[in-house]
Amino acid sequence: MTVKAAGDAGAAGVSPGNADGEWLRVHPASPFVRGWIAIAAIGYFFGRDIFERLIQGGPLIDDRMAGRAPWLLAAGGVILMLAIFGFIMTWYFTRYQVAEGYVRVKTGFLFRQQRQARLDRVQAIDIVQPLLARIFGLAELRFEVADAGESAVRLAFLRMDDARQLRATILARAAGVQADPESPDAAVQEAPEQAVLSVPPSRLVGSLLLSEQSVFVLLGAVGSVLLSVLTGNGGFFLYLIPAALGLAAAYWSSFNKGYNFTAAISPDGIRLRYGLLDTQAQTLPPGRIQALRVFQPPIWRIFGWYRMQVNVAGYGAVGGNGEGGSRTTLLPVGTLADVMTMLSLVLPDPGTPDAARVFTMGINGSNNDGGFVTTPARARLLAPLAWRRNGYVATETALLLRSGRWWRQLVVVPHQRTQSMALHQGPIARRFGVADLVLHTTSGPVVPRLIQADADEARALFQEQAARARAARKRQTSEQWLAQVAAETPAAEPPAPNEFPAPNEPLASRGPLAPREPLAPSQDGPQNG
Structure with missing residues (x-):
């Protein structure tokens, strides 16, 4: 191996003709x-x-x-x-x-x-x-x-x-893409991309103003005014200063990290770009996302806004700070159509022919809409408002977990990403014959948990999900995600416009990539009710 000096070509990066193994x-x-x-x-x-x-x-x-x-x-x-x-x-x-x-x-x-x-x-x-x-x-x-x-x-x-x-x-x-044998030393060019969505700054600002911390600060301000009027002591306003400073810092951090958020699809994977002063460009290879969550606070329901977060191996250790929070955010704020677009990129094969209805009911539905199995009626006292929302449905490729009446969320876990599971049942849950099923993936903001399912159904799902996870991992024959995509493509069918190049296809043959057709939100059932 040779060491390249600072003055040599490529000392500050990768030169077009650098040899494999060069320092x-x-x-x-x-x-x-x-x-x-x-x-x-x-x-x-x-x-x-x-x-x-x-x-x-x-x-x-x-x-x-x-x-x-x-x-x-x-x-x-x-x-x-x-x-x-x-x-x-x-x-x-x-x-x-x-x-x-x-x-x-x-x-x-x-x-x-x-x-x-x-x-x-x-x-x-x-x-x-x-x-x-x-x-x-x-x-x-x-x-x-x-x-x-x-x-x-x-x-x-x-x-x-x-x-x-x-x-x-x-x-x-x-x-798993191999270099062109006719020119093995040719530089690898960045794969083309196709933009699929962007978040307008006005929507980002609106989501921050309608966040939970804004409501808490507003309630605190109202309480301080009432106490000042009732007691005649204006010192209560001093308690608002640190809260206002903290809120301003949180606003700026979120705005700085979420500004100009764009998502694009390329043969390399999902590309995310964001940031005002400090910019960041992420590339998430297909199939590497361990779990996904669609979340909607109650105030956002007025405008039909949602947030999407993911668990990615390696991001969990920094998931608690501001940097990690931005890196695990797949969509800071978006409409239902934006959510469906990102879901079609993360899970290109939803495993069900009625994917639009299933995912829409998972986000906004209740009862058995979309085939979801919910909390039994006998346990409605444990969750009087959410028992019709708490539920699950399994497709051929993923397990969908729905929960929350006011703070709605849908968690999607691909079967092959289920690492382990656990059944939880306390004395009160045992009295009502329900149990929680927890799925373990990599650490991150998404915690897959089926809440208050029928105990027998939870035990059956435990066995079925374990079998589905084993079968899905057996189909994953290679760590190279592009090789898996090529292996799953039938040889008799012509390549689709958005299909990734085969592993043995030369890098120079990469062409423009069109985004796959996103899922259209189902019009059945409640949307924002």
């Missing part, structure tokens, strides 16, 4: 883009007093510090030079390689570390651009693998074009 370096500006906070802290520590004296019209250097000023400046210069030297060494010892079905990253000059990830275990790939990186045209590449609790590999930073090309290379190899 490359990230962009030379990477450590400065990441470590600008340290430089700013050094400048603040040594320049704070000088800045304050300039504001007050005093001398540049205090008379008491004049004798020690040269030593302080020298110390500051030494610290700054050490920081810059550390940045340079960090860059010099950071290298990455794509070879032998793995991507490897070496970091550290005092404490060496090498991380690697199998390409056929790639779950999702993100291109992240913080504000400073966008100014310099750089991007960070992150991708998750099935057996990693955190980002398996993070490359920061590459030129934007190089990051896209490296992502295309990794996705192509993870998908």
Whole structure:
């Protein structure tokens, strides 16, 4: 193996003719883009007093510090030079390689570390651009693998074009696409894409204003006004200040991460782009989503809005913070038609000929609409409002779990993603003859749980779902998702316009991809009632 120097072609990314197994370096500006906070802290520590004296019209250097000023400046210069030297060494010892079905990253000059990830275990790939990186045209590449609790590999930073090309290379190899034998060293171009939906900023703002935290703050404001009027003490308004600041911060974070949200479909998978200051581009390969949830708060029902979240292996460890929340959001706010469009991308084979009605009833229906099996009437005292909503239905490819009367949700779990199950039955549930069935997938915001099903039906579903999961995993003959898609395509049928290329098809043959026809919402049953 050869090590490519910074001045060589492709030192800051993937060159069109780089050989498999070649070690490359990230962009030379990477450590400065990441470590600008340290430089700013050094400048603040040594320049704070000088800045304050300039504001007050005093001398540049205090008379008491004049004798020690040269030593302080020298110390500051030494610290700054050490920081810059550390940045340079960090860059010099950071290298990455794509070879032998793995991507490897070496970091550290005092404490060496090498991380690697199998390409056929790639779950999702993100291109992240913080504000400073966008100014310099750089991007960070992150991708998750099935057996990693955190980002398996993070490359920061590459030129934007190089990051896209490296992502295309990794996705192509993870998908099982082979290079053209006539030109094996040809650069892998980014697969074409077709936009399927976008979220208007006005709808995003409206969803934030109609969120639960807005209602709580409004109720708190009304309560403070009443208490102030009744007691004659205006101090109650002070309690609204931290709440208002927290609400403003939450609004800004959600708006910044959800702004300009767009979804597109490509041979690489589902591509999501979003962000105002810090932009992010995700690529979710087909079949890698472990579980999906469609959620509707009560106020959103007025406008028919929904949110979609997913569990993806590797994202669970960061699912609790703001970054993880945005990365596990498949649709921040959308209409029922948008939900059906995304469902058709995540689950291209719904496993039932009446998919539109089944999914629509799963989102908005009640009782046995769409074939759902609900909580028995004898247990309605446990959930007086939701017992007609709580239920399940199984298709050939997925299990659908419905729950909630005011906070409605539909959880979809592909059969092959069911890792384990558990039956829960407390003393009160045992008295009414009901039980909960919990499905275990990868960690994330979606918790698949069948609530208050008939105990006998829950036990039967436990056995049936275990059999369905085993059968679905047997049909999954390869970790390479593109090979699975090609294997499931009948040879006698002509390829559809939106069909993925076969694993042995040259990369150069990739053409435009049309999105599959989305599911149309069923007009039967309640929609927003």
